[in-house]
Amino acid sequence: MTSSTVKKLSDSDPVPTASAGIPALEITDLNVRFPSEDGVVHAVRGVSLSVNSGEVLGIVGESGSGKSVTSMSVMGLHDASARLSGSIRLHGTELLGRSDRWMSKVRGKKLAMVFQDPLSALNPVFTIGDQIIEALQIHDRKLSDSAARERALELLTAVGIPNPDVRIKNFPHEFSGGMRQRVMIAMAIANNPDVIIADEPTTALDVTIQAQILDLLRYAQRETGAAVIIITHDLGVVAGLADKVAVMYAGRIVESGTVEDIFYRPAMPYTIGLLGSLPRPDVDTDEPLATVEGNPPSLLNLPGGCPFAPRCPLAGDECREAEPALERLAAGDASSEGGSQAFGAPSRRGHRAACIHAQDILANKRTYADIYPLPESVAHRRRRDEDAEPILELTELTKTYPLMKGAVFKRRVGTVHAVNRIDLQIRPGETLGLVGESGCGKTTTLMSILGLTAPEHGRVVVFGRDTASLNRRGRKEVRKNLQVVFQDPMASLDPRMPISDILTEPLIYNGYSKAQAKKRVGDLMELVGLEPSHANRYPRHFSGGQKQRIGIARALALEPKLLVLDEPVSALDVSIQAGVLNLLERLQVELGLSYLFVAHDLSVIRHIADRVAVMYLGRIVEIGDVTSVYDHPRHPYTQALLSAIPVPDPEKERSRERILLHGDLPSPANLPTGCPFRTRCPLRPSLSEADQRRCDGEEPVLTAQGGDHDAACHFARSLQVF
Incomplete structure (x- = not known):
C-alpha cells in the first residue's frame, strides 16, 4: 500500500492497547483513491467516524457508496496501487503508513474482520481446525498444539457448531453457508480483539441462519467487550444491532447519529428515501414504496454541488453550487460545530447531516411521503375470486433425483426428494408468494412448472391444459402465456445483443x-x-434495476397471463428494488397478470403477495392469505421464519423475541420420519412424550385453520411475532 500523503511508520512500535477516554477506533478525514483505465476513482471522500469499546456502529448505503473500501482501509488490505490520506487510529495509535508486517501483528489480535463470503475467506485446502489453530498460535507462539486445539473446540462450541470434536477435522466445503460464517466469527473472536468489523455478514444467508449469525455477533460483542462495526445494506439488521449509524453516499458520510436519530428523525433526503423504500414485514398496507429515482454518481468525475442533487426531489440551484458539509443538527439551530469532527466521539455526540434542507426537514417533521412523489396506490390485493378457474394448478407434484456414487462405475445409493407431493393453485389476477430456506424445493417447483412436461408424479395444469398431454406445438402455445423473470438480470441478458434484439427475438x-x-x-x-x-444500447449500459426492467419487458413481450418471478429483486439495492416492486404491482393491475413470486425476503412477499405458501424440505407446511399467515402464523417453522426477519424499527427490534432454529436443513436425501420439521422444531421440548412419538411417526397433513389458511402441524397454534 502506497500513498504520497502518508508517512511511513516504524515497525518497532508496540501493538496498541486500550486507554481510558480514547476511542477504540477513530477515523479522521479518510480519503481513498484507486487508479483505473478511465481515471482516478475517489472511492472514499473525507470520512470521519469513531467507535468506542462496547459500542456497535452500523454503516449503511447502496452498492458503491464506499462502505467496504472504508473497512478494508482499516484492516490495511488494499492493493499497493491505492492512495490513502487522513488518519486511522486504533486506541490512539496511527495505522496508516504501517507495513504489512506490522499490521499482521494487529490483524486478528486487535482488529478482526468477518467477511461477506466465508467460502472465499476460508482456505479450502486446510481443515477448519487448522485454520482456527493458526489464528491462535500466530499471535501466541507459546501456545501448545493441544491447548490451541482445546481453545478451537471451545470456540466452535460457543458459535454453535454441532459435534465440534468431529467437525474440527472437516474442510470448508463440508460446511453449509451458515456454518462457514459461524467459523469466521469463531476465528474473529479467537484472540479477544478490541475491534470487530463485520462486512455484510448475513447477505447471502437464509433469514433463519441470519438470525443465528446476528445473535452470535451480539454474543461476540458481549464476550469480548469489543467495538463492533457492522456494514450492511439491510436497515433492519442495523435497527436491531447498532447503537449509532453512519449513512454513506458517493464515498462520504451524509448522515450520522444514534440509531434512534436515523430511524425516527432522519434529516437527509437520501436516508428518508432508503427508509421509505423498505417493505415492512410487520405492516399490512397497499401503499406503494418510495423510490429514489436514478443511480449513484460515478466516483471518477463527481459533479459539483451535492452528489445526491440529481436524485433529490428537494434539490434547487443552491444544492448544485457547493457540496454541503456534514453539520451538527440542533432544534432551532442549524449551525455547524465542525463538519469534519468525527461523529460519535466522546466529547461531541450528535445528529449530523450533509444537506442544506436538513434543519427544515426536522423542524417540519417531513416524511418520505412529503418528499418523494409516490405512484398511485394499487389497492387490488386480498380480492381472490374463489369461483374463477385456476390458471395454474399443481396436484401431488413430486420430483426426485437419483443419488449416485462412483467415478467410473456409477451406482445409485439413494434418492433426493426435492419436491414431495405439493398442491398449489393460482387464480387470475392473484400473486402467490413461495418462500422457504435454500434447498427447500422452491426452484425445483418452478422448473417443473416451466418445463411443461409430464411430472414424475401428480399433475401440473396450466391454463386448463394438463402438461402430461401437451405435444411440442401445445407447449409453444402455452409458453406464450407463461413467462419467467430470473434472479440475475445480467446473466439472463445476452451481453452481445442490443436491447432491441433481446426484446425482438x-x-x-x-x-x-x-x-x-x-x-x-x-x-x-x-x-x-x-x-x-x-x-x-447493450445490457452493460444499464444499471441493475434497469436490466431487471428489461427482463420484465422481455417476459411481457408476448402478453402473457402468468409470470413466474424467481427472486426478481434480491440482487438489487433497496431503493432500486422499490421501483421494480411498484412496477410489478402497476403492471398486474393494468394487464391483469398473475404472479408466482419466489423470494427469500419475506418483507417483499408481504408487500406484493395476496397469498403465501411456506415450503420446508419439499413440502408445503403452511399456506393462506398473506395477512392471516403473517399476523397469525400457525406452523412453528413459519413462526421462526417471521420472527427472524429484521424490522427497521429499533424499539420493536429491542422488544421482540427471536425463535432461533438450531442446526441446518436436513438432507433431502435422508428425510426425517414423521414430521419433517421435528429435528429443529422449537415446540418439541414442550410436548409430552406421547405427542413427541406422534411427531416422530406420523407425518402431518395440511388442515384448515380457519378462513383461507392451512397448516401441516399436529399441534398448530397461533402466535404473534411482530
Whole structure:
C-alpha cells in the first residue's frame, strides 16, 4: 500500500492497547483513491467516524457508496496501487503508513474482520481446525498444539457448531453457508480483539441462519467487550444491532447519529428515501414504496454541488453550487460545530447531516411521503375470486433425483426428494408468494412448472391444459402465456445483443413481422419505464434495476397471463428494488397478470403477495392469505421464519423475541420420519412424550385453520411475532 500523503511508520512500535477516554477506533478525514483505465476513482471522500469499546456502529448505503473500501482501509488490505490520506487510529495509535508486517501483528489480535463470503475467506485446502489453530498460535507462539486445539473446540462450541470434536477435522466445503460464517466469527473472536468489523455478514444467508449469525455477533460483542462495526445494506439488521449509524453516499458520510436519530428523525433526503423504500414485514398496507429515482454518481468525475442533487426531489440551484458539509443538527439551530469532527466521539455526540434542507426537514417533521412523489396506490390485493378457474394448478407434484456414487462405475445409493407431493393453485389476477430456506424445493417447483412436461408424479395444469398431454406445438402455445423473470438480470441478458434484439427475438419467433416487432419494442420500453430511444444500447449500459426492467419487458413481450418471478429483486439495492416492486404491482393491475413470486425476503412477499405458501424440505407446511399467515402464523417453522426477519424499527427490534432454529436443513436425501420439521422444531421440548412419538411417526397433513389458511402441524397454534 502506497500513498504520497502518508508517512511511513516504524515497525518497532508496540501493538496498541486500550486507554481510558480514547476511542477504540477513530477515523479522521479518510480519503481513498484507486487508479483505473478511465481515471482516478475517489472511492472514499473525507470520512470521519469513531467507535468506542462496547459500542456497535452500523454503516449503511447502496452498492458503491464506499462502505467496504472504508473497512478494508482499516484492516490495511488494499492493493499497493491505492492512495490513502487522513488518519486511522486504533486506541490512539496511527495505522496508516504501517507495513504489512506490522499490521499482521494487529490483524486478528486487535482488529478482526468477518467477511461477506466465508467460502472465499476460508482456505479450502486446510481443515477448519487448522485454520482456527493458526489464528491462535500466530499471535501466541507459546501456545501448545493441544491447548490451541482445546481453545478451537471451545470456540466452535460457543458459535454453535454441532459435534465440534468431529467437525474440527472437516474442510470448508463440508460446511453449509451458515456454518462457514459461524467459523469466521469463531476465528474473529479467537484472540479477544478490541475491534470487530463485520462486512455484510448475513447477505447471502437464509433469514433463519441470519438470525443465528446476528445473535452470535451480539454474543461476540458481549464476550469480548469489543467495538463492533457492522456494514450492511439491510436497515433492519442495523435497527436491531447498532447503537449509532453512519449513512454513506458517493464515498462520504451524509448522515450520522444514534440509531434512534436515523430511524425516527432522519434529516437527509437520501436516508428518508432508503427508509421509505423498505417493505415492512410487520405492516399490512397497499401503499406503494418510495423510490429514489436514478443511480449513484460515478466516483471518477463527481459533479459539483451535492452528489445526491440529481436524485433529490428537494434539490434547487443552491444544492448544485457547493457540496454541503456534514453539520451538527440542533432544534432551532442549524449551525455547524465542525463538519469534519468525527461523529460519535466522546466529547461531541450528535445528529449530523450533509444537506442544506436538513434543519427544515426536522423542524417540519417531513416524511418520505412529503418528499418523494409516490405512484398511485394499487389497492387490488386480498380480492381472490374463489369461483374463477385456476390458471395454474399443481396436484401431488413430486420430483426426485437419483443419488449416485462412483467415478467410473456409477451406482445409485439413494434418492433426493426435492419436491414431495405439493398442491398449489393460482387464480387470475392473484400473486402467490413461495418462500422457504435454500434447498427447500422452491426452484425445483418452478422448473417443473416451466418445463411443461409430464411430472414424475401428480399433475401440473396450466391454463386448463394438463402438461402430461401437451405435444411440442401445445407447449409453444402455452409458453406464450407463461413467462419467467430470473434472479440475475445480467446473466439472463445476452451481453452481445442490443436491447432491441433481446426484446425482438421472442416476437419474431412467434410470428411478428419486423415492423410489428419494432413498434412493440418501443411500447415495452415505455411500459416498464425506460426510454425507447435507448433500445439500441447493450445490457452493460444499464444499471441493475434497469436490466431487471428489461427482463420484465422481455417476459411481457408476448402478453402473457402468468409470470413466474424467481427472486426478481434480491440482487438489487433497496431503493432500486422499490421501483421494480411498484412496477410489478402497476403492471398486474393494468394487464391483469398473475404472479408466482419466489423470494427469500419475506418483507417483499408481504408487500406484493395476496397469498403465501411456506415450503420446508419439499413440502408445503403452511399456506393462506398473506395477512392471516403473517399476523397469525400457525406452523412453528413459519413462526421462526417471521420472527427472524429484521424490522427497521429499533424499539420493536429491542422488544421482540427471536425463535432461533438450531442446526441446518436436513438432507433431502435422508428425510426425517414423521414430521419433517421435528429435528429443529422449537415446540418439541414442550410436548409430552406421547405427542413427541406422534411427531416422530406420523407425518402431518395440511388442515384448515380457519378462513383461507392451512397448516401441516399436529399441534398448530397461533402466535404473534411482530
